[in-house]
Amino acid sequence: MNLIEVMERFPDQESCIDHLERVRWRGTPVCPHCGSITVKRKKEDGVGRVGRYNCHDCKASFKVTHGTVFHGTKIELQKWFLAISLILNAKKGLSSYQLQRDLDLNQKTAWFILTRIRAEMVNKTNPIVLQGIIEADETYIGGKPRKENKKEDRKPAKRGRGTSKTTVIGAVERGGEVVAQVVENLTGRTVLQFIRKIVNIKESELMTDEYHGYRQFAAMMKHEVINHQEQYVEGDKHTNTIEGFWSLLKRAWYGQHHHYSVGYTPLYVAERCYVYNNCNRKCILTKFLNESMKV
Numbered sequence: 593m594n595l596i597e598v599m600e601r602f603p604d605q606e607s608c609i610d611h612l613e614r615v616r617w618r619g620t621p622v623c624p625h626c627g628s629i630t631v632k633r634k635k636e637d638g639v640g641r642v643g644r645y646n647c648h649d650c651k652a653s654f655k656v657t658h659g660t661v662f663h664g665t666k667i668e669l670q671k672w673f674l675a676i677s678l679i680l681n682a683k684k685g686l687s688s689y690q691l692q693r694d695l696d697l698n699q700k701t702a703w704f705i706l707t708r709i710r711a712e713m714v715n716k717t718n719p720i721v722l723q724g725i726i727e728a729d730e731t732y733i734g735g736k737p738r739k740e741n742k743k744e745d746r747k748p749a750k751r752g753r754g755t756s757k758t759t760v761i762g763a764v765e766r767g768g769e770v771v772a773q774v775v776e777n778l779t780g781r782t783v784l785q786f787i788r789k790i791v792n793i794k795e796s797e798l799m800t801d802e803y804h805g806y807r808q809f810a811a812m813m814k815h816e817v818i819n820h821q822e823q824y825v826e827g828d829k830h831t832n833t834i835e836g837f838w839s840l841l842k843r844a845w846y847g848q849h850h851h852y853s854v855g856y857t858p859l860y861v862a863e864r865c866y867v868y869n870n871c872n873r874k875c876i877l878t879k880f881l882n883e884s885m886k887v
């Protein structure tokens with residue numbers, strides 16, 4: 593759905609609530625506190641009150657958004673739906689400043705919405721198992737250091753393995769999905785744990801560069817090593833797919849992060865994976881909403 597379609601389909605708070613109720617309850621509202629279905633919708637007075645229910649058993653009140661990504665929000669759901677669409681359609685990433693301008697929000701609210709949506713992408717992503725030809729690689733991301741890190745600035749900038757930037761390890765199935773995550777310490781062990789968790793080793797072939805952490809895989813599966821000192825592509829022996837993903841990740845990172853914040857890197861990486869893995873889906877907003885209503 594593009595933004596116009598989102599606005600037509602969800603013109604107001606009521607239509608957004610209706611949609612979420614249908615997805616979550618399928619016609620029978622359930623109290624999230626006690627599980628009772630003896631509940632009654634309250635009378636409305638103002639946007640914040642739309643869709644509030646009273647439970648006759650435990651006397652609590654609740655909304656369809658209880659315990660979800662939209663929990664407790666005072667921002668209109670239409671703005672949330674638009675924000676989700678904007679993020680999912682932003683191939684090069686979306687900054688909170690851009691979101692602030694697009695949806696007429698204040699900066700803090702835009703940042704809050706972005707962070708919650710990113711966290712939801714981490715929480716609700718189904719475990720992915722890659723199979724077939726798998727390219728694995730690592731990269732290092734980070735932006736301008738904060739002022740208090742000036743000492744760091746004076747050190748000569750290192751590149752590649754051994755930098756003070758955040759290390760991200762990733763694997764992609766050719767023609768399929770990508771999985772990437774931040775690792776604190778890149779070692780043979782972290783590489784092994786990562787690949788074992790997300791790759792069907794028996795049914796796959798691994799392509800990597802010559803980093804020694806990957807050598808152990810030769811004993812477990814078919815493993816091709818591309819020596820980047822010599823050449824980048826040798827027939828179908830290459831890691832161009834994962835490198836393509838890294839360049840999308842970095843372009844988005846450097847394009848929108850004016851302040852470097854290590855704490856948010858995992859959320860950020862998860863967002864880029866989610867967008868990459870769903871980019872061919874027709875209605876990614878609907879998928880996101882369906883997932884977010886599974887509590």
Ligand SMILES: [Zn+2]
Pocket residue numbers: 623624625626627628647648649650651652
């Ligand atoms: Zn109840």
